[in-house]
Amino acid sequence: MLSKIPIILDKIKAEDIDKEILRAAIIAELDAINLYEQMANFTKDEKIRKVLLDIAREEKTHVGEFLEMLLRIDKEQVKELEEGRKEIKELMEE
Numbered sequence: 001m002l003s004k005i006p007i008i009l010d011k012i013k014a015e016d017i018d019k020e021i022l023r024a025a026i027i028a029e030l031d032a033i034n035l036y037e038q039m040a041n042f043t044k045d046e047k048i049r050k051v052l053l054d055i056a057r058e059e060k061t062h063v064g065e066f067l068e069m070l071l072r073i074d075k076e077q078v079k080e081l082e083e084g085r086k087e088i089k090e091l092m093e094e
Contacts, residue, residue, distance in 0.1 A: 022073075
């Protein structure tokens with residue numbers, strides 16, 4: 001269920017450390033979202049479900065925060081995200 005983040009710091013260029021940190025943080029938040037939503041689907045207690053889904057929504061905000069920080073320091077990522085959007089738009093118009 002939870003991702004293993006294989007960061008070997010001595011093999012990462014100094015200028016890439018912050019990008020790796022932000023990507024690891026995004027992975028951790030996505031794992032948390034999956035965990036909370038899965039638990040919400042399993043519980044029969046509506047109050048617990050409500051809390052879990054609320055926390056999952058908060059984690060989605062965290063993903064957005066980390067992604068915004070990543071996009072500020074990784075211009076290649078910005079370019080590739082735009083390429084991905086274009087590809088999906090083309091596929092969806094067919």
